[in-house]
Amino acid sequence: MSKVEIGVIGLGKLGLPLALLFSKRFKVSGVDISEQRIDQIKNRQDFYEPQVNEYLEDYGDNLRTSTDYKILEDCDVVFIIVPTPSLPSGKFDLQYVESALRQMHKVNPECLAVISSTINIGDMEKLKQIHKRLCYNPEFIKQGSIINDFENPKFVLIGAYEEGDGEQVAEIWSKMNDRPIQIVSPAEAEITKLSLNVSFTLGITFANMIGELCEKFDADSDKVLNIIYKDRRNYKAGLGFMGPCFPRDVTCFETICTEKSIESGYRFANLINDLNSYTVGRWLRKIKSHNKEKIGVLGVAYKPGVPYIYESQPIKIIQQLQTEDHEIYVYDPLAQENAKRVLGSSVHFCSSIGECLDEAEVIFIGTPDYADVDTNKHVVNPWSREIWSTDS
Numbered sequence: 001m002s003k004v005e006i007g008v009i010g011l012g013k014l015g016l017p018l019a020l021l022f023s024k025r026f027k028v029s030g031v032d033i034s035e036q037r038i039d040q041i042k043n044r045q046d047f048y049e050p051q052v053n054e055y056l057e058d059y060g061d062n063l064r065t066s067t068d069y070k071i072l073e074d075c076d077v078v079f080i081i082v083p084t085p086s087l088p089s090g091k092f093d094l095q096y097v098e099s100a101l102r103q104m105h106k107v108n109p110e111c112l113a114v115i116s117s118t119i120n121i122g123d124m125e126k127l128k129q130i131h132k133r134l135c136y137n138p139e140f141i142k143q144g145s146i147i148n149d150f151e152n153p154k155f156v157l158i159g160a161y162e163e164g165d166g167e168q169v170a171e172i173w174s175k176m177n178d179r180p181i182q183i184v185s186p187a188e189a190e191i192t193k194l195s196l197n198v199s200f201t202l203g204i205t206f207a208n209m210i211g212e213l214c215e216k217f218d219a220d221s222d223k224v225l226n227i228i229y230k231d232r233r234n235y236k237a238g239l240g241f242m243g244p245c246f247p248r249d250v251t252c253f254e255t256i257c258t259e260k261s262i263e264s265g266y267r268f269a270n271l272i273n274d275l276n277s278y279t280v281g282r283w284l285r286k287i288k289s290h291n292k293e294k295i296g297v298l299g300v301a302y303k304p305g306v307p308y309i310y311e312s313q314p315i316k317i318i319q320q321l322q323t324e325d326h327e328i329y330v331y332d333p334l335a336q337e338n339a340k341r342v343l344g345s346s347v348h349f350c351s352s353i354g355e356c357l358d359e360a361e362v363i364f365i366g367t368p369d370y371a372d373v374d375t376n377k378h379v380v381n382p383w384s385r386e387i388w389s390t391d392s
Contacts, residue, residue, distance in 0.1 A: 004172065007029045007072040007104070009082060009104060010083075012082075015032070017051070018081055020052065022079075023060070030064070030065040032067065034067070035067055049143075049146055050145065050146075050147070050148070052147065072104055080116060081117055094123055098126075114134075114169055116137050124136050135160045135161070136190060136193075137156070137159070150176070155179055155182050158170060159190065207221075208264060209265050210228075213262055239279060239283065242310065253265065253269050280320070284320050290378045293361065295361070296331070296364065297328065297330045297332075298364070298370035298373060299331075299335075300315050300318070301335035304369035309338045309342065314366030315343070322346060329348045330343075357377060361378065362377065362378040362380060363380070367383075
């Protein structure tokens with residue numbers, strides 16, 4: 001049994017399985033505001049969630065429970081896993097997390113508090129005003145397999161303000177499973193938790209759209225989706241999709257779905273095209289926010305290493321800047337000739353990166369192979385350091 005003492009606030013559908021899981025390796029103190037819930041646990045009531053009764057029988061002696069927060073005063077780490085119901089606005093209600101954190105702080109102001117409830121992006125900054133030592137450790141579980149999901153996650157996510165606090169939470173989880181542990185900033189953890197679930201809903205929506213399409217053509221959606229899932233790509237943030245394939249394929253998909261009255265398909269494709277166009281406007285606004293006339297663009301091809309400018313978003317951005325009489329300097333030795341035919345003589349095509357950097361006041365990174373350019377000029381860079389392709 002580890003010497004670290006753990007507290008868990010909230011012994012509901014998720015909190016009780018979490019407390020019992022920790023009870024395998026630690027002494028655990030659990031708090032819940034419901035006397036009835038405490039009695040159910042102490043009396044070993046039969047719970048419907050798989051494995052809870054088994055764990056309660058095997059490890060329940062390591063779990064002491066109470067409605068009194070004083071039970072937490074000797075805990076080293078306290079996990080808060082209380083409800084955050086949706087407000088009319090759609091955001092999560094933080095009041096129960098805040099209440100739990102305040103009451104915990106009164107009895108144990110020095111402990112490490114770990115928020116496991118699902119919260120809004122930005123909430124950790126609010127909670128840090130209540131209790132200084134704070135981490136975000138959201139759960140990724142499903143009803144009906146909660147303990148199994150806690151024990152066998154794909155990864156453990158920890159958002160920490162201080163490295164030592166993140167490592168302390170990581171050490172606890174390393175005794176629970178051998179899965180990868182990701183320690184990031186609290187904001188990055190908040191974004192990851194919420195966005196991951198949104199990505200799952202996107203996958204469900206996509207699968208249903210393919211299902212409707214397959215119905216129209218008497219095709220087996222399972223076969224189609226199983227093949228699609230064999231080629232999943234992990235893209236980085238940057239510009240939108242470009243090139244000779246993706247834009248025309250989406251347009252063709254939209255047209256076919258329109259012809260066949262597949263509403264989910266043409267609505268989906270229309271949304272994708274609309275968001276792709278929005279990306280051009282978004283980066284254009286960032287360039288113009290510097291209020292400079294001379295704009296340099298490094299890379300105008302649709303991806304690094306090619307001379308082609310099919311549906312190039314850097315080209316579209318330049319064309320918008322041309323309408324407002326900006327002075328444009330371009331460097332892309334491979335794509336230069338193709339770009340000249342589209343952009344005309346009003347754009348200055350530079351013979352070197354240095355020339356472009358010297359002449360321009362703002363530098364826009366059009367392709368990710370120039371993402372690490374070193375300059376003291378204003379730089380608008382859509383790309384992360386990792387280079388990726390926007391087309392097949």
